[in-house]
Amino acid sequence: MPTRFWEMASGSLLFMMIDQNNFAIKKLEKFPPLIIFSLMVFILFLPISYGLGATISIVFFSSFFIICLKKDTLCFKLFTNKVVLFIGLMSYSLYLWHWGILTLARWTIGINNINSIVLISLIFLISYFSYEFIEKPFRNLNIKRMHIYSIGIISLISGSISIKMLERFNEFLFAGDISLVSDWGSIKGSKINSQCNTNGYEIEKNLEKCSINYSGSNLNQKEFILLGDSHARSHVYLGDYLAKKEKGIFRFLRCDDVAIPPLILSKSNKALENYKCGKRLLDYIVKNLNSKQVIILSARWSTLYFDDYADLSNINRVSIQKKNLYPNKYNPESAITSFINDLDFLLKKSEKLGSKIVILDSLPEFRKYRRKPVQEHGSLCSNQWFNEGVRLKKPCFFDKALESRDFLLKRKKKFSNILLKIQNKYNNLIVLNQFDILCPPENIYCETEEKDGTNLFLDDDHISPEASLKIGKVLYEELKSN
Numbered sequence: 001m002p003t004r005f006w007e008m009a010s011g012s013l014l015f016m017m018i019d020q021n022n023f024a025i026k027k028l029e030k031f032p033p034l035i036i037f038s039l040m041v042f043i044l045f046l047p048i049s050y051g052l053g054a055t056i057s058i059v060f061f062s063s064f065f066i067i068c069l070k071k072d073t074l075c076f077k078l079f080t081n082k083v084v085l086f087i088g089l090m091s092y093s094l095y096l097w098h099w100g101i102l103t104l105a106r107w108t109i110g111i112n113n114i115n116s117i118v119l120i121s122l123i124f125l126i127s128y129f130s131y132e133f134i135e136k137p138f139r140n141l142n143i144k145r146m147h148i149y150s151i152g153i154i155s156l157i158s159g160s161i162s163i164k165m166l167e168r169f170n171e172f173l174f175a176g177d178i179s180l181v182s183d184w185g186s187i188k189g190s191k192i193n194s195q196c197n198t199n200g201y202e203i204e205k206n207l208e209k210c211s212i213n214y215s216g217s218n219l220n221q222k223e224f225i226l227l228g229d230s231h232a233r234s235h236v237y238l239g240d241y242l243a244k245k246e247k248g249i250f251r252f253l254r255c256d257d258v259a260i261p262p263l264i265l266s267k268s269n270k271a272l273e274n275y276k277c278g279k280r281l282l283d284y285i286v287k288n289l290n291s292k293q294v295i296i297l298s299a300r301w302s303t304l305y306f307d308d309y310a311d312l313s314n315i316n317r318v319s320i321q322k323k324n325l326y327p328n329k330y331n332p333e334s335a336i337t338s339f340i341n342d343l344d345f346l347l348k349k350s351e352k353l354g355s356k357i358v359i360l361d362s363l364p365e366f367r368k369y370r371r372k373p374v375q376e377h378g379s380l381c382s383n384q385w386f387n388e389g390v391r392l393k394k395p396c397f398f399d400k401a402l403e404s405r406d407f408l409l410k411r412k413k414k415f416s417n418i419l420l421k422i423q424n425k426y427n428n429l430i431v432l433n434q435f436d437i438l439c440p441p442e443n444i445y446c447e448t449e450e451k452d453g454t455n456l457f458l459d460d461d462h463i464s465p466e467a468s469l470k471i472g473k474v475l476y477e478e479l480k481s482n
Contacts, residue, residue, distance in 0.1 A: 007059050014063045025067055033068035033075040036061055090131035097127045185233035187212060187240050194233070197254045199273075200280030211251040214243050222248035223293045227260040227281060230462065232298040235360065237465045238472035239296060245476055255281060259299030261342030286346055291354035294479065295346075298360040300461060301415050336418065347426045356482070358430045358475065359419055362412035364439050364446040365461045366401040401460075402445040408435070430478055434471045438463070
């Protein structure tokens with residue numbers, strides 16, 4: 001409401017100016033309304049990326065158009081037509097109903113060129129009945145103001161209670177694949193969700209909030225702490241699995257676009273802030289290490305250290321610099337040195353106290369694979385009673401992606417070798433080769449799905465909950481044997 005207040009305020013100001021016969025109004029009303037109307041139509045067809053400018057412009061031109069609209073003009077005749085006037089009278093009902101109908105359609109049968117005519121007709125039909133049998137009768141009722149307030153309060157309370165009660169039946173009413181529309185990186189029934197990121201302050205409070213305790217009152221159980229970037233967020237299912245198996249505690253916290261230990265990837269203010277966040281988080285962890293902890297580090301290592309970016313697969317590093325896509329990028333060698341120094345510091349302290357450090361090595365990445373529509377249109381992309389077989393159609397699922405295993409191994413080889421060298425120095429470090437878990441050595445290609453159709457990736461580099469659990473089971477056995 002506050003963000004839309006200026007739109008309503010502009011209408012109020014316009015009324016006051018017209019009512020007072022303002023000098024500016026007299027000048028503006030001479031302007032041809034057809035030109036203003038044409039500009040308004042043009043704005044309606046602007047790309048969505050111009051949304052902010054288009055919204056401001058349409059409010060301005062609408063006010064301007066009202067001023068210019070005078071009798072004996074073509075626009076006046078058009079807008080005083082009986083059909084147009086009727087649409088104007090029921091416009092509030094149209095406004096109330098169109099969004100709900102279109103949203104429900106998008107979530108269920110989808111919106112396309114064929115059913116859009118039916119949907120528009122349905123919007124008009126329901127809006128007409130709403131206008132004729134609810135809006136108009138209520139307008140003409142002689143009801144005392146206090147009764148109106150009472151009806152409003154009762155409706156608000158009963159509506160809120162009804163919505164809250166319906167939440168209990170969410171999974172029962174939804175017949176599709178709930179994993180496709182759930183909050184990615186969230187553990188049901190806990191506070192571990194997309195909000196578990198920090199700016200590097202109030203770390204203790206955030207770690208306590210973003211945690212699950214399966215240990216009960218046992219104070220000697222293990223504590224699994226997952227840190228990193230969005231790849232760490234993909235692995236909350238792994239952390240939850242380990243804590244359940246060990247009847248311990250799972251905590252999760254991340255900084256935006258930064259690994260732990262952190263790196264400065266560019267000189268931008270955002271990159272520097274992310275680095276500081278990661279540094280503060282690392283310092284807190286080192287300071288508060290104890291023997292019961294298992295620190296799990298996960299990140300998109302490939303984009304931190306390598307010249308070829310999966311998102312920009314056909315652009316070499318020189319052209320990246322020319323296009324200014326990654327300005328002022330720091331030397332990868334110095335970034336690796338910084339990483340090793342910080343990791344050594346963490347490992348020495350950890351070894352001394354008896355805690356364990358786990359690094360989840362690089363994942364396979366798919367250069368041309370995008371599965372974002374699944375997250376955006378999850379319910380539409382699920383087999384349900386009303387859209388049987390729709391999963392086979394675009395934009396729900398792109399064809400599963402294949403990538404040469406040898407090519408992907410070359411991309412991670414340098415960094416993986418560095419991790420293995422560090423692992424040979426420290427008995428408390430486990431470097432988990434999750435690449436081989438999702439893409440076994442006998443494979444010629446790495447794929448985004450398993451042979452049984454199990455989804456392994458949500459997009460080109462973020463894994464699915466199923467993949468995270470698969471890796472978690474291997475890590476559990478690794479921790480038991482160490």
